Amino acid sequence: MVKRVLSVGQCVPDTSSLMRFLTSHFDVEIDQSDVETDTLEKLKASEYDLVLINRKLDADYSDGIELIQKIRATSEIKPSPLMLVSNYPEYQEQAVEVGAVYGIGKDQYRDPQTAARLKPYLG
Template sequence: MAKRVLSVGQCVPDTNSLVHFLTSHFDVDIDQSDVEADTLEKLKQNPYDLVTVNRKLDADYSDGIELIRKIKSLPEIKSSHFMLVSNYPEYQEEAVDAGAEYGFGKNEYENPETVSRLKRYLG
């Protein structure tokens, strides 16, 4: 049975790269969300095995870490695992402090450590 992933805040080329990466390594169904309101609605209605959040949401350039903090504070959201999509370790650490799992950057898609990290949630 396919795992469910919600991809939040990616631009079109990055969405295509992320979808290709995830589907080439895992049996996943991927939903997409561009902004906070849509993300919250999808999370209230559906359980996801993993939610990937861009550091800066492409549609409005809002802060992905702040979105993770907000979601984690809402009791009506079904529990999901969150990962930040960012190449910068300092932002990964900030996301972990906000309640996310340590994520990955766009330059790390072919890194075996990234696949291994994701197996815990999608394998």
């Protein structure tokens, strides 16, 4: 069964890398969102198996951790696993503190542990 992923706030090169990584390891359909308002609307309208949120949204440089908090505080959104996309463990820990699961870094796509971390949601 095809799993649905929402990728939030990635720049064009990162989107390309992320899509290549995800589609090479999993049977996924990937939607994209650039800013908070579009993200919240998509999450209200549809369910996703995983939401990958950049630490800083490329379009407006807003904070991904703050977006995770807003998603968790919006009652019209059905719970989906949220992951921060960041190479920095301290930001991953902050994201977990506000309701995300431990995420992945952009420089970790070749690491077998990265696919293993996503398998519970996309496998």
